[in-house]
Amino acid sequence: MLGTLLLALTLLTPTAQESLDGTWEGTLASGGRDIRMVLHLSTTGETLGGAIDSPEQNAFGLAIADVVHDGDELSFRVPSTHGAWQGRIDQTSGRLVGTWKQRLSELELVLERVDVDPLVGTWEGLADFGSIQLRIVFHVGPREDGSLGASMVSPDQASGHIPTSAVVRDGDAVRIEIDAAAAKYEGVLAPDGARIEGHFSQAGARIALDLERAGAAPEASRPQTPLPPFPYRSVDVTYDNAAGGNRLAGTLTLPEGNGPFPAVLLITGSGQQDRNEELFGHKPFLVIADDLTRRGIAVLRVDDRRVGGSTGDVSNATSEDFATDVSAGIDFLLTRDDIRADRIGLLGHSEGGMIAPLVARSRDDVAFLVLLAGPGITGERILILQAELIARAGGAPEEAIATNRELQQGLFQALREEDDAGALRERIRRMLDELGVPDASAQVAQFATPWFQYFVRYDPVPVLREVHCPVLAVNGGLDLQVPPKENLAGIARALEEGGNTDFETREFAGLNHLFQHCESGAPTEYGKIEETFAPEVLDAVGRWIVARIGADE
Numbered sequence: 001m002l003g004t005l006l007l008a009l010t011l012l013t014p015t016a017q018e019s020l021d022g023t024w025e026g027t028l029a030s031g032g033r034d035i036r037m038v039l040h041l042s043t044t045g046e047t048l049g050g051a052i053d054s055p056e057q058n059a060f061g062l063a064i065a066d067v068v069h070d071g072d073e074l075s076f077r078v079p080s081t082h083g084a085w086q087g088r089i090d091q092t093s094g095r096l097v098g099t100w101k102q103r104l105s106e107l108e109l110v111l112e113r114v115d116v117d118p119l120v121g122t123w124e125g126l127a128d129f130g131s132i133q134l135r136i137v138f139h140v141g142p143r144e145d146g147s148l149g150a151s152m153v154s155p156d157q158a159s160g161h162i163p164t165s166a167v168v169r170d171g172d173a174v175r176i177e178i179d180a181a182a183a184k185y186e187g188v189l190a191p192d193g194a195r196i197e198g199h200f201s202q203a204g205a206r207i208a209l210d211l212e213r214a215g216a217a218p219e220a221s222r223p224q225t226p227l228p229p230f231p232y233r234s235v236d237v238t239y240d241n242a243a244g245g246n247r248l249a250g251t252l253t254l255p256e257g258n259g260p261f262p263a264v265l266l267i268t269g270s271g272q273q274d275r276n277e278e279l280f281g282h283k284p285f286l287v288i289a290d291d292l293t294r295r296g297i298a299v300l301r302v303d304d305r306r307v308g309g310s311t312g313d314v315s316n317a318t319s320e321d322f323a324t325d326v327s328a329g330i331d332f333l334l335t336r337d338d339i340r341a342d343r344i345g346l347l348g349h350s351e352g353g354m355i356a357p358l359v360a361r362s363r364d365d366v367a368f369l370v371l372l373a374g375p376g377i378t379g380e381r382i383l384i385l386q387a388e389l390i391a392r393a394g395g396a397p398e399e400a401i402a403t404n405r406e407l408q409q410g411l412f413q414a415l416r417e418e419d420d421a422g423a424l425r426e427r428i429r430r431m432l433d434e435l436g437v438p439d440a441s442a443q444v445a446q447f448a449t450p451w452f453q454y455f456v457r458y459d460p461v462p463v464l465r466e467v468h469c470p471v472l473a474v475n476g477g478l479d480l481q482v483p484p485k486e487n488l489a490g491i492a493r494a495l496e497e498g499g500n501t502d503f504e505t506r507e508f509a510g511l512n513h514l515f516q517h518c519e520s521g522a523p524t525e526y527g528k529i530e531e532t533f534a535p536e537v538l539d540a541v542g543r544w545i546v547a548r549i550g551a552d553e
Contacts (some may be wrong), residue, residue, distance in 0.1 A: 019043060020069065023120060025142075026111040028100055038141045039064075039111065040121055051122060052078055053141030055149050061122055061139025074098070085109060116142055118193040119169050123211040127200055133524070136200060136209060138176060138185070140167060152178055156280045156527055174198065180306065182315065185209065220281040224532040226290040232256060237300070238309060241328035248325055249309025250275050250302030253293040254338060262343035262367070262549040263298040265329045269350030269373075270455075274308050275301040277349065280527030284514065287533045288347070288541075295542050297549070298339055300329055318454035319351060323358040330365065343367050343549045345469075347541070348374060350482060350513070353473075354460060361466040368548050370541055371473040373482040373513055376464070376490025379455040380412045382482060389480040393522040407431075411447060415456055421448050464491060465498030472504050472544045474537060476511030478521030504544065508537055 024039040041050040048069050052062045067076040074096060075086040087098015087109070096111040123138045140150040148167035165179040169189070174196055176185040187198020187210075200209040233254045240247050255261055266285050268277045276283035289299040305312035305325065312325070326346065333339045345368035348356035353374020360366040375382055384405060391401050410431060418424035425448045447453070473491045475484035488505040495503045512518040515537050516529045 022113055023116045024111045025114045026109055028107055028109050055141050055143045061151055119148060122214050124214040125209045125211040127207050127209045150176060221530050222281050222532055223530060224287050225283055232293045239332040241325050243324040244312055246312025248302050250300055252300045253289050254298050255293055255296050259338035260340040261298040263333050263339045264292055264345050264347050266301040267326055267348035267352030267355050268304055269352055272304045272307045275303045282532040284533045291538045291542055295546055302329060316450050318451050319355050323355050326355055326359045357463045357467050360469055361463050366469050368470040373475050373479055375460050376487035379458045384408050385483050386481050393480060393520045412456055415453055424448055461494040464494035468500055470502040470548050474506045476515050477507050477509040478518055479513045480521045481513040
């Protein structure tokens, strides 16, 4: 979050009819330093909205809300910073004169209109990643030295803004580099300045992505997202993972009282996720943490490596490396007097349900596991089933599904037989070229990553056989990413073979991979559904945990 926020704005002697649309700039004196902010206002229909940049704080595109423009009066809020501006239009100078209020501070802030580079503003486009389409948004703003800065966000995956490394416009050629995500965007600005045609590149993949100017997007309805006041405490924490050489940041929610409390550490699914596991505006881990903490259980949820406040290597990391992050989280909880050392459990979703058993196998102080859509069969088999189910749900013909299955099997065979990354990439490239697959760089890059190779080869059965703590494994009946029947059966069989007698598996009808009530289970439905997490699963998980650790609801 930004500490102190400043805004900027200018106006040429407006009348009631004159538009406030445009870019405005000003400086806020705070704590002995000047902080510059840039405000972008735009009108959609009859609604005035926009976003704010704080370039020197590397923050761009912070949405404003509750904009009120009544005659000479203007006010708005910035929800992400808990700040607000209220003032009036000075008819003599054309400026906006007012006060910025944030927490306990009230500071004068005067705003003036400015001319800016045609790239300044918010740009949005839709990138097609095959089974799912994701919005990519760039917020571009001017820096004090005249250069451009920006942040990138994929709102369908998370709300966190990723700072860019460079923003360059050479005539109509545009290049945005995002080192933090090992990505870049290259395109051509249209003559009217309203569109950029280009490509988004990441990890060797090159995906068509055309951007158009956009205002601040309205927030999707997510009625389950918990809102304050909360009947519990929330503490931001950081700790180190000595084994991985990285630092982790998260939020620990604690029931009222002194404790000590039983605790659950939440583990996100694949891809880099924030502590709420946010996707399409949904925050399932926030919903789960809220429910469990109200039941008397402390909950630690953590940003993945290189997300939010966490650091660490991602490009060369596998699930085993991420397991050391989880183990470090347990070690952190063990240092706290308000946590019961003998009542710390793990709850993992998707890949998190694969990582949790890896941790439990290696240490005897894990009190229980909850596996939400965790794997019970090999990664290779999951990916083949997943591709078939998603393609079929999307209406693909059976002939095309069979062809894709044969291609996958050939690629996975190459992965099993080639240990050298360079040889593997070349073999995959030849196979795809022979099949006439266009622009195969994405597939080649994906298959060559250590994480993907580890996942494809991973068999959860030997690991689950060594898990002897209580286990609850649940799946949605319409989960197309981790099919329920095969995976729940695999988990149960492995636990039985290892002699574990305290486990339960449950399939919930009508739920998808995110545990939402749905129609088909296809990933394309995730963002369209208002529900974040099925209440019946929340209740089942909460009751099961309480029954095993003795927390008071």
